[in-house]
Amino acid sequence: MSAASSRTGRSLILLAPLLLFLIGFFVWPLFSMMSQAVSDPAVLKLLPRSAEVLADWDRKSPPSAAMQTALMEDLKAVDDDQALGDMVRRLNSARSGFRTLMGKTTSALDETANPPADLVSIDKRWEKPEFWLAIADALSPYTDRNLLAAVDFGRNAAGEIEHLPPDQSVNSVILARTFWIAGLVTFFCALIGFPYAIIAASLDGWKRDLMLGAVLLPLWTSLLVRTAAWFILLQEKGLINDLLLTLGIINSPLALIFNRTGVIIAMTHVLLPFMVLPIYSVLITIPKNLMPAAASLGAPPLRAFLRVLLPLSLRGVASGGLLVFISAIGYYITPALIGGPGDQMISSIIAFYATGSANWGMAGALGMVLLVATLVLYSVYARLSSEEPGRR
Amino acid sequence: MAEFIRFERITKFYGPLCVVENLDLGIEKGEFVSLLGPSGSGKTTLLMMLAGFEQPTSGNILLDGTAINAVPTHKRDMGVVFQSYALFPHMSVGENIAFPLQMRGIGKAEVDERVKRALGMVQLSALVDRRPSQLSGGQQQRVALARALVFEPRVVLMDEPLGALDKNLREQMQLDIRDLHRRLGLTIVFVTHDQSEALTMSDRVAVFNKGRIEQIGTPRQVYDEPATRFVAEFIGETNLVEGVVEAVQGQEATVRLPSGAQIVSAVSGTVARGQSVFLSIRPERVDLSEARGEARNVLETEVTDSVYQGDHLRVQLQNATHPLIAKLGRRSREFPPGTKVFAAFSAGDCRVIAP
């Protein structure tokens, strides 16, 4: 055994805690989230007989006796309440009403004294092909319905992909808004953070510490507290409006809260450190004499900045922007508390599916959309930063 | 010839700290002037003020007769070469050199032409598309030089430009820069703490100490005729011997050493009879022989140590009251320790310096 491979072995052992951690708390949850989005075993698992019978159904006509019998057999055989719950949730998500229908049906089937002849006699709704269609469409172990729904598409009765009507699903609108808000926040963070970082990097001693401390301070406060603080500042009778009114700058209160303005202000504040710190860390590596050199070569301050400092610090701006943008698209509390109805971001939709309705498939699918967007952004960033000159 | 650059009573404070004090200096067109001194002596600050990176606390800087205190750096038209090169890392060599031309709104064709010429001048034509990080230190400094010269500045300022290079490369670059200076008729202000570099390259050397100029003159003047003890010690190696002036005759003085020996020496400035002074005697001007000889100044000494240093033989001597060092040509004979010898030197080879 060579020395090199034993070194590799030792370093593997040293890395083991990290790898275990990554697998346990990163790779596995991510993987299970993604598999939740596409796997769809809940119905097929419990309804094997129905699955066979439904394969021959024309998807239009009322249910045949065979179909009803098979479903009743299947339901009688179920002894796992939680699995039944999963199935009902899945079906209700495709077709509202399954909850009560199934509840009624299963309790009727439990009545051994007076067994029902068929399903229709339990509830008239079983006559409708829609409910059977929902079952028939849920019998594949994998599904694309969550992923399609995440971007406002669905399958029609014929199984073709079509756009969902705009009053039923606006995920793409909310996604676009999420990216737009995140983009605006990134822009304003850069607008404020870049000069801030330049000033901080040009100072030294306590002044620099003070400036960095001021930008780090928000990181040491809880997000909720910071958001609440903005609420106090921005509200109609809050500090900012009071001050501006007292100073006579405005005559009526500005609408700063429950709208886009408030969300952008609060999120920019909360995320500013993620912009300032990467820019700052790049700036302090830029030799101090480049700007004097540019001036001595005849460059006026603005042109010197555009030709020298800006291109050299773009890497910091890009990584700061990436950090801010990626954090911003996942924001939840701030838009919920400070924003208006038109500022709801995709996270609150994900939260509803995850905790409110336990539809983890949909939550996973929306999460995947975010993940893909993030990865695309990251690859753009990686491409840009590898082309970024100045570093070997 | 009128002075091209004039520093008038320049004073510069950093907070309470005075780094340049009431300094006057004139530089002529086409002249190569070195500002030489230890670190913290104010030489770099003076250069920074000339470049416009710093403002004097008081006093005026004149360029060609006009005060330029209020002129921002980018309008001063001075090429600056930094010790750490200050090349723009995100631009290629060619782009770096083209930068000052583009800033001046020069057309692309002419820019290309002049970049090509400047690269040829520093013998780097093949590297036009490289990034600075792909070049060696010497190559980077040549690019910096080309960049500072390509726009034909009125003055070229160099701040320890060779400090980061190793010895051989440094010496090559010294000659290259001197050659460029002569060929192009540049006015160069060159900051260095390396006295041999200053002597090698300059028309004149200004020796700085504690914010003042101790002496300014040709390399020969500052070396052979140090005006102050600081200059004598800072430039080259010297023997400093205390004594008292016995008599002054024109440009010469007779000095009595504590050992009783009398030395006749050239004088820098003015001294008076009875004054305590230093004698500066350059080691390489000292001759040793076992016979007293005919020289005007002779000291009786004993060899304490003798070291062969390749290009010279370094002999340490002890007089009755003070040590003395002599550097002898490599053809000189050996002087084993303990040998009694006479150290001789002419009146022109030593210097009386008022303390």
Added chain:
Amino acid sequence: MKTILKSGVLAAAAIVLSASIVAPAFARDLTVVSWGGNYQDAQRNIYFKPFSEKLGKPVLDEAWDGGIGVIQSKVKAGAPNWDAVQVEAEELALGCADGLYEKIDWDKMGGKDKFLDSAVNDCGVGAIVWSTAIAYDGDKLKEGPTSWADFWNVEKFPGKRSLRKGPKYTLEFALLADGVSKDELYDVLGTEEGVARAFKKLDELKSNIVWWESGAQPLQFLASGEVAMTSAYNGRITGINRSEGKHFKVVFPGSIYAVDSWVVLKDAENKDAAQDFIAFASQPENQAKLPEFVAYGLPNKDAAAKVPAEFAKDLPTDPANMTDSIPLNVDFWIDNAETLTARFNAWLAQ
């Protein structure tokens, strides 16, 4: 080298294993979960602490914000770290159907007949009856709104309104404002036309609505004058009136009431103690103390009878308050919550 690797893997495995073996060795104390805030403070005083003394062991209490997904993930992961949880009616129905809860031992509770019908369930025991109602600041509005139609009338009552962000309650209130009677409310809402009608009515008010998400927000909005009136939980309104001397008014006609229940999570470590706790919290003499702190109605009939008149008048269960209020239709919402939430979000985004 193989042995080094193997030992490393073994060591790592050992750490993981021992962690999982050691953890359950510390028995967890009974953990009760409720809605937090001053409500939970009151519960701590009258239920948790006395029960802990009776039990001779600590009782831990935690707060949560609801969501069947939270319960589901805890139970599905096995060995949930909560025992008794107070849930809303939908969570009770969904979780019970999905087998997330233990069955209630009604003998322990004193028999089903002691409770209101709506408080009796296989999986849960009613804890409180609470209302979502119009609230306004009596100091600012001398003549306040009396119905949802008034709530929609921004000419008569200028100012912003606040509603809970979500379709539940909001759609009902919109239909009530549009003149639907309380008896046919859910029949109308059960049709596509009814839903469209509700959203159409909401369109009228949309630009004036500030949406709230947590129960404390509407109080803030009222107190700061941000809105003129809001929907709110009745207990919170009475609570802030008592604690901060406000004069916020609750409009019970047209309010919607629901029952919150205690449940025991399936296979919870302290499931028996949890049932005992629920029995303790359901005893009339204990439950009767609650209205003094929070104005929620009591599902135990004997307890309701013991409440002093000064507190009883604020309760949703007070006959005067009950007359024109509407019970939440849980079945409707468990069927339609997901679809209508998606639709509500779509409407919100337009």
